[in-house]
Amino acid sequence: xxxASEPEPxxxxxxxxxxxxxxxxxxxxxxxxxxxLGPARRLALAAVGQAMDADEAVQEAAxxxxxxxxxxxxxxxxxxxxxxxxWRKALDRRRSVRSWFARFQSAPVDGPPxxxxxxxxxxxxxxxxxxxxxxxxxxxxxxxxxLRDPFxxxxxxxHRYEEIALVLRIPxxxxxxxxxxxxxxxxxxxxxxxxxxxR
Amino acid sequence: MTTDRDHLDxxxxxxxxxxxxxxxxxxLxxxxxxxxxxxxxxxxxxxxxxxxxxxxxxxxxxxxxxSNEGSTEVLRTGExxxxxxxxxxxxxxxxGVAPHPAQRTQxxxxxxxxxxxxxRRTPFDHExxxxxxxxxxxxxxALPDDGxxxxxxxxxxxxxxxxxxxxxxx
Numbered sequence: 001x002x003x004a005s006e007p008e009p010x011x012x013x014x015x016x017x018x019x020x021x022x023x024x025x026x027x028x029x030x031x032x033x034x035x036x037l038g039p040a041r042r043l044a045l046a047a048v049g050q051a052m053d054a055d056e057a058v059q060e061a062a063x064x065x066x067x068x069x070x071x072x073x074x075x076x077x078x079x080x081x082x083x084x085x086x087w088r089k090a091l092d093r094r095r096s097v098r099s100w101f102a103r104f105q106s107a108p109v110d111g112p113p114x115x116x117x118x119x120x121x122x123x124x125x126x127x128x129x130x131x132x133x134x135x136x137x138x139x140x141x142x143x144x145x146x147l148r149d150p151f152x153x154x155x156x157x158x159h160r161y162e163e164i165a166l167v168l169r170i171p172x173x174x175x176x177x178x179x180x181x182x183x184x185x186x187x188x189x190x191x192x193x194x195x196x197x198x199r
Numbered sequence: 200m201t202t203d204r205d206h207l208d209x210x211x212x213x214x215x216x217x218x219x220x221x222x223x224x225x226x227l228x229x230x231x232x233x234x235x236x237x238x239x240x241x242x243x244x245x246x247x248x249x250x251x252x253x254x255x256x257x258x259x260x261x262x263x264x265x266s267n268e269g270s271t272e273v274l275r276t277g278e279x280x281x282x283x284x285x286x287x288x289x290x291x292x293x294x295g296v297a298p299h300p301a302q303r304t305q306x307x308x309x310x311x312x313x314x315x316x317x318x319r320r321t322p323f324d325h326e327x328x329x330x331x332x333x334x335x336x337x338x339x340x341a342l343p344d345d346g347x348x349x350x351x352x353x354x355x356x357x358x359x360x361x362x363x364x365x366x367x368x369x
Contacts (some may be wrong), residue, residue, distance in 0.1 A: 007326070026235060027221060029232065029235070030228060030229070030231075030232035034228040037227060037231075041227075042221055045218075045219045045221060045320055046218075046219045051222075055224070059227075059230070059231050059234060060234070062231045063234065063235060063236065065232075066238070067236070097244045131215075136211055136215075137217075140211075140214065140215060140218060146238070150204060151215065152215055152218065152219050155215030155216055155219070156215075156216065156219050156273050157216070181308075183211065186211055187207060187208075190207065195207075196207070
């Protein structure tokens with residue numbers, strides 16, 4: 001987990017780009033989006049579960065941020081502000097009926113498409129069996145949304161606990177508790193499934 | 200926590216990261232920037248919207264004002280009604296009627312008679328009053344055998360009787 005509690009340093013380049021984007025500089029705004037595109041896509045994917053829906057949510061969020069850029073009073077807070085818009089757009093998609101049908105029709109029967117052996121050459125992944133990976137994925141996806149959302153955000157390594165709290169509009173202590181509770185539930189269910197020993 | 204548990208935690212982290220993994224898409228940022236609307240155009244659109252809303256509000260206010268004026272026409276005077284162009288038939292009808300003096304009746308006020316303030320109830324001895332009368336005794340032969348009895352008119356000078364006193368209840 002990369003979530004930390006240290007205050008985020010002010011980035012002069014970020015502030016400069018935000019100021020330029022406010023004046024209508026599309027190139028500056030494009031650079032802002034490009035720098036935050038990866039975390040934004042992962043954040044949206046944590047909400048909707050489908051890459052296509054996540055990219056559409058990020059695109060809608062970028063347009064909304066472009067149009068509401070004047071409402072951002074503090075340029076240094078662009079990242080948290082933009083992530084919040086992304087999360088809201090992703091939640092809108094998650095709640096939509098069309099997205100629900102798409103997930104229902106494309107959901108695999110035996111779990112998420114995880115191919116560790118072929119695509120992940122890391123030693124830890126090599127040690128993990130495909131059966132355990134599928135079991136963990138199923139248990140994570142079966143978590144309540146209140147626990148799964150902050151757990152996946154923290155697991156991405158893109159967001160600090162403060163930023164997760166800002167996006168979810170809950171206290172930082174609640175974020176930490178939910179992440180810890182999610183991990184405890186995952187381990188407990190894995191134990192019941194007979195995956196207490198990963199090796 | 201055992202070593203096995205640590206490995207399980209690592210496995211959980213790896214799978215969680217895999218669940219939200221996204222492939223690099225260099226075209227997506229350019230695609231997003233290309234889809235951005237023109238901010239000036241958006242502001243202009245907002246201006247047009249505000250202008251349309253203002254026009255709508257103004258028109259509504261005008262309609263309301265006119266409807267209020269229409270409601271006050273009921274309170275116009277007779278001269279204004281007669282002078283109106285659409286009141287010509289009614290005006291002719293009114294002018295064709297000869298003037299007739301109004302018959303006025305006087306207002307009758309109800310009055311009542313107040314009793315005399317000096318009316319006092321005084322006790323009176325009627326027997327002594329009768330004995331005080333100066334009456335001549337009537338003889339038997341004075342009565343005629345037939346015919347009508349004629350009695351001389353009685354003259355009472357100081358009979359202290361009054362109709363008001365006799366009519367009063369005890």
